[in-house]
Amino acid sequence: MRSKILIRNLYKIYNEKKENEFFALKNINLNIKCGEIVIIKGISGSGKSTLLSLIGALSKPSSGDILVNEQNIAKLPDIFSSQYRNEEVGFIFQSFNLVDGLSVYDNVKAPLVLSNINQDELKKKINLALEVANIAHKSQQMVSNLSGGEKQRCAIARALVNSPSLILADEPTANLDKNNSLIFVDILKKFKQLNKTVVVATHDTIFDNLAFVDTYVNIEDGAII
Amino acid sequence: MINKNFVDFSILLLLKDKKEYLFSFFIFTFIVFLASSILFISDSIKHDLFIALDKQHQIIVKNTKSGRYTPLSEEHIDSILQISGVDNVKGKVDGYYYFAQDRRYFHIVVDESLDEHSMIISSEIKSILAKFKYTTQFNFLTQDGITSLDIKKVIKSNIISNDVILVNEDIARKILNMDEDEYSYLDVLVPNNSEIDFISLKIVDLYPDIKVKTKNDLKSDYEYVFYYKGGIFMILYIVSMISFFILLKNQISSVFGEKKREIAIFRSIGFAIKDIIFLKFIQNSVVALCSYFLGVFLAYIFVFIFGAPLLKNIFLGHDASHIIFTPIVDVKTLFVMFIFTVIPFLASILLPAWKIAVEDMSEVIK
Numbered sequence: 001m002r003s004k005i006l007i008r009n010l011y012k013i014y015n016e017k018k019e020n021e022f023f024a025l026k027n028i029n030l031n032i033k034c035g036e037i038v039i040i041k042g043i044s045g046s047g048k049s050t051l052l053s054l055i056g057a058l059s060k061p062s063s064g065d066i067l068v069n070e071q072n073i074a075k076l077p078d079i080f081s082s083q084y085r086n087e088e089v090g091f092i093f094q095s096f097n098l099v100d101g102l103s104v105y106d107n108v109k110a111p112l113v114l115s116n117i118n119q120d121e122l123k124k125k126i127n128l129a130l131e132v133a134n135i136a137h138k139s140q141q142m143v144s145n146l147s148g149g150e151k152q153r154c155a156i157a158r159a160l161v162n163s164p165s166l167i168l169a170d171e172p173t174a175n176l177d178k179n180n181s182l183i184f185v186d187i188l189k190k191f192k193q194l195n196k197t198v199v200v201a202t203h204d205t206i207f208d209n210l211a212f213v214d215t216y217v218n219i220e221d222g223a224i225i
Numbered sequence: 226m227i228n229k230n231f232v233d234f235s236i237l238l239l240l241k242d243k244k245e246y247l248f249s250f251f252i253f254t255f256i257v258f259l260a261s262s263i264l265f266i267s268d269s270i271k272h273d274l275f276i277a278l279d280k281q282h283q284i285i286v287k288n289t290k291s292g293r294y295t296p297l298s299e300e301h302i303d304s305i306l307q308i309s310g311v312d313n314v315k316g317k318v319d320g321y322y323y324f325a326q327d328r329r330y331f332h333i334v335v336d337e338s339l340d341e342h343s344m345i346i347s348s349e350i351k352s353i354l355a356k357f358k359y360t361t362q363f364n365f366l367t368q369d370g371i372t373s374l375d376i377k378k379v380i381k382s383n384i385i386s387n388d389v390i391l392v393n394e395d396i397a398r399k400i401l402n403m404d405e406d407e408y409s410y411l412d413v414l415v416p417n418n419s420e421i422d423f424i425s426l427k428i429v430d431l432y433p434d435i436k437v438k439t440k441n442d443l444k445s446d447y448e449y450v451f452y453y454k455g456g457i458f459m460i461l462y463i464v465s466m467i468s469f470f471i472l473l474k475n476q477i478s479s480v481f482g483e484k485k486r487e488i489a490i491f492r493s494i495g496f497a498i499k500d501i502i503f504l505k506f507i508q509n510s511v512v513a514l515c516s517y518f519l520g521v522f523l524a525y526i527f528v529f530i531f532g533a534p535l536l537k538n539i540f541l542g543h544d545a546s547h548i549i550f551t552p553i554v555d556v557k558t559l560f561v562m563f564i565f566t567v568i569p570f571l572a573s574i575l576l577p578a579w580k581i582a583v584e585d586m587s588e589v590i591k
Contacts, residue, residue: 053587058493060585078583079497086495096488097590101241109234111494116228158494 003067004166004197005032005055007090010064010074012050023220027136028064036214037188038208047222049170050157054113055199056168068166069211081188086114090159094171096151098143098158101220104130105139108157115162125161132190135185149180156187167191167198173206180204188212190224226264231500235507245479246508249570252472257520258527259565260465262536264558265425273384274447276318276441277483281361282315283445284413284420286428287436297408301432305413305568308427310420318394318406320401322365324399327353333400343377347390349548351379365400372399468567476509476573488578491584501582502575508575513567526554 010028015021025047032038040048053059054066057073066074073084091097098107108126117125130136135153138146143154151174159167173181185206191198192212198205207213216224239246286305288297302314305442321330331350339345343361343569346354354363354376365372374396380386392400413428415421423438488501529535529552537548 050587056493058585058587058590079499082492082495082497082500084495085493089495091493093493093590097486097493097591099238099241099487099490106234106237110491113230113234114495114500116230122230132328150489162495 001033003031003034004034004036004069005199006031006065006067006070007023007031008065008067010066011061011062012047012054012059016062021066023161023222025054028222028224030217030224032197032199034197035192037176037192037198037212038218039213039218040199040201040213040219041199041203041207041209042219043203046219048219050222051219052168052170052199052201054168057084086111087162088164088166090164090167092152092155092167092169092172094145094174096148097170097177098151098154100144100159100211101142103140103142103158104135104146104154107143107154108139108161111158111162114177125163126157129157129161132160133187146225148175148177149183152176152180152184153187156184165197167196169198169200169202171202171204172200173202173204175218178206185210230505234491235504236458236511238504239508239511239537241268246512249472249476249479250512250536252468252475253500253513253516253566253570254523256465256468256472257517257562259265260462260523260562260566261524261559262523262533263462264555264562265524265553266536267475267549268553268555269528270384271447274552275444275475277385278443281419281440282308282313282412282414283438283440284425284428285438286411286413287409287438288432289434289436296409297550298408300413301405301435302408304426304431305411308424310417310424311413312414312416313414315412315414317539318397318401318403318407319409319434320403321389321399322400324353329353331390332388334389334391334398335394336396339391339393339396341393341396342373342398344374345378345380346376346390348379349382349387349388351376366478368402369399372396383551384548387548396524413569436529457470469569473569473573476570477577479574482575484578485581486589488581489589492564492586493590498579498582502579505574505578506571509571513570517563518569520555527553552586 007028010025012021012025013023014020016172020051021068035206037064042048042053048178050059052072054061055068057076061074064074065072068084068088073081075154085091088190100111102110105126108129109122112122127139128179130139133153133156135150135157138154148153152175173184181204188198188210189212266440286297286301288295293355294306297316299316302316305314319332319334322333334337336345346363352361360376362373362375365374374392380389397403398405398407402411413424413457415424421439425439428435428437442472490503491504528550532549537550550572
């Protein structure tokens with residue numbers, strides 16, 4: 001199977017060459033294939049969120065390469081890395097990161113406003129994402145009025161709306177109860193069926209020993225063990 | 226790429242945060258309103274003064290003795306006419322009549338078209354006279370006794386005409402107690418503008434007590450009094466500027482905090498730095514343009530329709546209640562004000578927004 005993400009000799013160093021220099025990631029090498037579901041496990045501060053933010057081009061590595069679809073995203077200028085995040089990546093965050101004061105519908109619409117698609121297509125895409133995330137019935141509700149699980153599904157709908165091939169989820173169940181966490185696991189299965197490549201950074205044991213997960217990666221002190 | 230969806234979304238976010246933007250909107254509108262009102266008032270006053278000035282000849286000559294103005298005579302006219310370059314010298318009669326009952330001075334100005342029994346007064350004078358039941362005529366107390374004049378017409382009060390009573394020249398002399406060959410000032414006509422200063426000096430050489438003012442001197446005097454650098458204008462501009470900087474500070478701090486997180490969210494879903502800048506540009510342009518045009522519009526209504534209550538008294542004193550401002554809009558000055566208010570207003574948002582957008586956002590949106 002073709003490589004979706006190929007990481008080579010990746011380092012992320014904070015406060016480089018200063019007294020308080022800190023290696024968040026050390027010599028990471030990883031190969032994730034198209035359509036794989038990968039769970040990155042590790043305790044808080046182990047570097048798994050940093051790795052996810054580098055794969056998502058939210059920040060730049062200190063050195064090393066991150067090839068997504070054989071294109072090195074580590075050194076992309078802002079305009080291209082933003083385009084990559086918009087078209088290729090769907091983020092799901094621990095704290096949902098929804099825009100308060102907007103409805104579910106408008107939150108899900110946000111990634112689409114950068115593309116010049118017509119209103120019909122826009123609505124179609126949003127409604128499809130809302131259906132997949134099972135939050136269509138709350139589409140006109142303000143996100144501030146939603147429960148934690150509903151906010152998570154809204155965030156999932158937003159991550160899916162642009163049909164990205166890569167889903168990155170950072171501690172997606174940290175703010176959810178057991179039931180909603182199980183619902184998220186079911187959604188992961190759905191992603192698998194949709195042939196999405198998914199990388200989940202978590203320390204939640206609910207993701208342990210899942211049959212549909214292709215790879216578990218353990219990370220400790222910034223290094224894969 | 227900027228498109229209709231993006232613009233619609235920017236406006237949606239603007240409406241979402243309308244409470245925050247309303248504060249900026251009202252403060253900015255007030256600042257523009259205050260600054261525009263001052264501009265409109267000063268421009269209108271200057272316009273009326275300059276119109277009046279244009280009707281005068283190039284040199285005005287007044288006589289003084291012990292520092293006080295005294296009348297000029299035919300002899301002065303004859304001597305000044307001898308100066309080469311002077312085409313004509315006209316003796317003018319005007320002065321002030323003290324109306325003791327109201328402790329006010331009326332400006333007596335000659336209008337040759339009037340007969341010896343009538344006068345034209347300003348609406349301000351009309352209201353003063355009406356207080357003392359002089360509704361159709363007024364009795365001037367002169368050296369020769371009482372001179373009664375009928376009110377023929379009432380003219381609008383502006384900066385020039387506010388305290389004016391127009392009368393026949395003979396009546397003016399009677400009221401002001403001036404003899405046949407006496408004049409309040411002389412209007413000197415000099416056809417060649419380049420000779421004005423030289424002829425002014427010649428007149429002073431001839432009569433050292435005489436005060437000579439050229440049209441340009443008067444223009445400078447008016448400019449000084451009603452220019453934005455002068456007195457009360459400056460104070461009001463400083464107040465506007467201080468308010469404006471408070472507004473800018475509020476703008477800048479609004480970008481940090483919750484807005485910082487919002488910017489990071491948008492960055493995470495694919496907004497480039499330029500998209501964030503453009504998003505903020507659209508939102509704040511809407512606020513700034515609406516505030517600016519509303520402020521200018523309200524100032525126009527306030528000054529030219531309602532006569533700038535309160536501000537008028539600050540500029541022209543308590544006797545100015547009937548003064549009407551001639552509607553004058555200096556587009557150039559308004560444009561300069563636009564540049565100096567709208568651009569800093571936008572910059573106060575766009576620069577911090579850019580600063581946040583370029584930061585590593587991964588820590589903000591965990």
